[in-house]
Amino acid sequence: MQHDEAPRLEPSNSDSSDTQGDVLAPLVDDAIVLTGPTASGKSDVAIELAQKIDGEILSLDSVAVYRGMDIGSAKPSPDDQLRVVHHLIDVVDPDEEYSVACYLQSAREIVRDLKQRGKRAIFVGGTPMFLKGVLRGFDPGPPADWDFRKAVEDDVKQHGAEALRQRLRQVDPVAAHRIGPNDVRRMTRALEVARWAGQPLTHRQSQFDRARAAKDCSVFAMKVPRAELHARINQRVETMFQSGIVDEVRGLLDRYQSLSRTAAQGVGYRELIEYVRDGGDLDRIKEEIAAHTRQLARRQETWFRSFTEIRPIDAAEVIDATALAEKIAAQVG
DSSP states (O other): OOOSOOOOOOOOOOOGGGEETTEEOOOGGGEEEEEOSTTSSHHHHHHHHHHHHTEEEEEOOTTTTBTTOOTTTTOOOHHHHHHSOEESSSOBOTTSOOOHHHHHHHHHHHHHHHHHTTOEEEEEOOOHHHHHHHHHOBOOOSOOOHHHHHHHHHHHHHHOHHHHHHHHHHHOHHHHHHSOTTOHHHHHHHHHHHHHHSSOHHHHTGGGGOOOOGGGSOEEEEEOOHHHHHHHHHHHHHHHHHTTHHHHHHHHHHHHSSOOHHHHTSTTHHHHHHHHHHOOOHHHHHHHHHHHHHHHHHHHHHHHHTOTTEEEEEOOSSOOHHHHHHHHHHHHO
């Protein structure tokens, strides 16, 4: 499945035309973007679209970047990768961290190369922070301060998330208003950036509020009725288990002993890592993964609605990937 942020940052190799100070500029002007909640059918439509418009696919999935994490990320099959070139999958080993900044730096080089070769770049996936970086650009900010994060985590355990929210309100009231009351991860990051930069995170990120109209972009989101999406999620989880995801996780732990913080938080992986290490009721674990995936899908849908760049694409109960690809191709020219 997916995860929305990775903590470690790497130095940029991009030239000055691609950055604004330390900020990574948006990529949406030179690309098509197809997003949507997990299990909405994006991948099949993207493959059809790429074949129609002579494009190549850039994965927009923060778990698919990891080698060996194939089943839980619904990574494109070898046959699909023969049909259309896919980029930004199998980039690093799962015991390494991989950040939004790393992703965008690599994506920028790929988009530039595709443009020079006369190919269309098609971003496909649903990781929210990767998507936001492609659409609005990204300010990497400071690297993670794990000692600070651990101290905040201990405070939250002792005093609760509301105390953390009050602390953030004193430092960055705008961020405290925007971030959900139980989103400890984002509140912690906002405090971390303010502590490092000496100014609120929202001051640094104000440039990312510059929205564009959907008519000026080629950004599409699959829209699937809620009941149908839940049915697809349940079926995907069932297929994951039939395909051997438990053995995949066992193999990863045998080879790497432990996964990176980012890789270990992917939905489907974090539950099974705990199961492989500590045991438990596998049927209960399967139900948990399905429930957590449905929650992820709801968060993704909420996130997508916040972007003016996105045009919804209605997907019927039985997705006709060819027809949807033709519909999108007609709108991108």
